[in-house]
Amino acid sequence: MGIKQGKLKVVMFTIAITFFASISGVSAVTDYPNAIKAAPHGITLNGIFQTGTGSGVSSASKTVNLTPNNVITTDPNAATKSVVTITDDKNQKAAVWSTDGNTFDINKNETASMWVYLGNGYAAAGDGMALVLQNDPKGNAAISTGNGETLGVWADDVTPTTGNIFTGRTSGYNKVDDLVKTSVQNSWALEFDTHTNDSRNANNNFDTNLGGNNHLASGYPADTGTYVRDMEGSLIPLVTNYFYSQKHSGFIDYGKNVSLSNGQWHHVTLKYVSDGSPSMTYSIDDKDPKTNAALPGKTALVSIDKSKFKSNGSIRWGFTGSTGASYETNLVMFEQVPGLVNASATQKVTDTTQKNKDVTNNGLIQSDDSLSFVTDINYSGGKQEWKNINASLKIPNDVTLKSGTITYSGAGTDSETINLTNISNGEITKLLKNNLSSTKYSNAKITLLGTANKETKDTVVHSDESEFTGSNAVVQSNAASFTIGGIRTLTLSGINDITVKAGSGATIAGTVVSSLGGVFPAGTTTAAIKVNDNYSVQADVGTDGKFSVNVPSDQLKLGKNPYTVMATDQFGNQTKSYTANISVGANKPTLTLDDSGKTVNAPYSLSYHVTDDSAKIKMYYQDGSGTPVLMDTFDNPKANELHSGAYKLPDDLSVGKHVITVYAIDSDDNKSDTQTITVMVPGKLGLTTAGTLDFGSTDIPDKATILSRKTDFSVDLETSLPGTWDLSVSATDLTSGSNTIKGAIIYRATAGDNAQVLNQTGLKILSGSSKLTPTKVPWDKDAGVLIKADPSQIHKDAYTAKVSWVLTNTPSK
Structure with missing residues (x-):
């Protein structure tokens, strides 16, 4: 917001702001052509708005039409979008209001999307503008009585001094009931505030305690609860100064050292919900002005009290703006006008190879899978049919398209093909041959069929938002994202023979390893286990590739129980089938190896001790992955008798490190736990x-x-x-x-x-x-x-x- 002219104190502030503006080199004259040159996509606004006629309204408000190359034109056949100017100079007050045939119905859900340009004045800018819904009896003549911080809609926090030095004098409104009469009546406003008003005096106090940042906020301009009275004595005897701060609902802080008046177009989306508890959700910077890609933006949600409008249905809507000594070029372009065309576009990606699996939101597919990209464009009503719809279809990387069609449905049917040779910069541009309306074709379904490319690693594919630009509405689809699984080989490790006592269950565990490395997303990979060809169980593989499952004792017989394991990932890749045995019988031998876990130098003799309850025990050692060597055989007529032995390792061990594994196997084929020792052969x-x-x-x-x-x-x-x-x-x-x-x-x-x-x-x-x-x-x-x-x-x-x-x-x- 800015500062109203007319008082000595105000003139002094005007001088300061003008000084800073001269430093920044801001000029509305050069700003307007730059804004026009950078104008994003929009629609034409013929017959949608009319210039406000309220008291003090400037002549700045105007609408110009642009060609696709952003050249101003007066030829209606060449125009593809319109730009509305609200203010462009100092000390202005302006409004544009919807025409009688383009009102806002508060009893219906409505959507509006637009681009706003708030100049390039940065800290020297002022004052901003407001989007307004109103049912003021003045209609098209509705406007605030003041400029500057009022933005043309809020109450005018200044009035001539009344009284005299004998009776006591007041400056400003003593009663808020009198203050709100100066605003646009029966209204709700969303302000785009580019100037901070926090000087604690009349017409410059609305933003007190907000931290001095540019912001968006909303409220009811004619509601007494919107304003908070403040007062203080004057240097002049018996004079009391009254001034007001403004309550800001749905506050969006644009941040310190960041300006709405930054020479950029800002996308704004409003979604009004009439049913239940009425509300308005508004977002800013939710779309990139250069690429049209969706952005997170900043969003607020506020409740809407319909009774404030004193209307049972349709009300007027539009934009107001005002400036003081600080000013900016305030422009608006529309993509969707409330109630004019109600349309939407929804993209869905399915993997037809995998039984039409929906992969739109982070789905998983395999290389060479067949894909279907379907965008449903729906017309759900409005005052006009959706005309001259030009589709800008974003083509995803890592997918080879095969065909494209458009089918129309509704009261009639039709179809056409898409020429896939017309791809430019990852995009196909196609003018739909039919308009969409409730009378003939209410839906157009665009279908692109293709195949996922072969990938050597997991590849995330983005199918970006496509845009559908008609002469009276612009609609954007959602984006899609899925992952093509790289061609990989899966292997299993840790599938070993297991020995358990009779009556005990067994734990089968292992690790799945991918040739591409990386983790396994939770819930995507499983290990199928079968024991004795009659018991099957499935284990979930963790993100680290590990899995474990218990086999109940009643599924095991004495002796050997063969089991197989095969793992499958989310892309359908499988390991080979791995086989091992679960041996159920007597206890396994208990082995003790001297120097177990240590590193020793050659020449060296292994020294071991073993007990068991079977008739015979054989001792083995294995050098690395070499062939096991029988070291000793003990007869064991007495259960659990201790047997000790020693075995000298060969003198011809090669130079280097040898990991020697020692174990015992008894006559029941039970194997002891292995123990290892590292032998270093230093060389000669x-x-x-x-x-x-x-x-x-x-x-x-x-x-x-x-x-x-x-x-x-x-x-x-x-x-x-x-x-x-x-x-x-x-x-x-x-x-x-x-x-x-x-x-x-x-x-x-x-x-x-x-x-x-x-x-x-x-x-x-x-x-x-x-x-x-x-x-x-x-x-x-x-x-x-x-x-x-x-x-x-x-x-x-x-x-x-x-x-x-x-x-x-x-x-x-």
């Missing part, structure tokens, strides 16, 4: 050589010569110890009984490489990383360790030297 480090490097006998050469060995030579390495390894070689000098040859022992990797002299320091010749298989390092007779014969040092004799090979390991960090 070692090398072996052929022993002797034989160079044979040779003549002393006449120049320095490299002597080859008589045979090839190799070193075998064991490097399974984790880490990295290095191989080094060193050698002593060649010596005989009386002679020493220095630097004669050399090494080269291959025959063509340069040779290096070996000494006792050692030469690293090879490196590598740990591996489980042995490594053989070979050299032919012209490579590896050789002799460099220098004739100047050699004397005829027999020489020997000691060659040392060293293999070292560096552990992994």
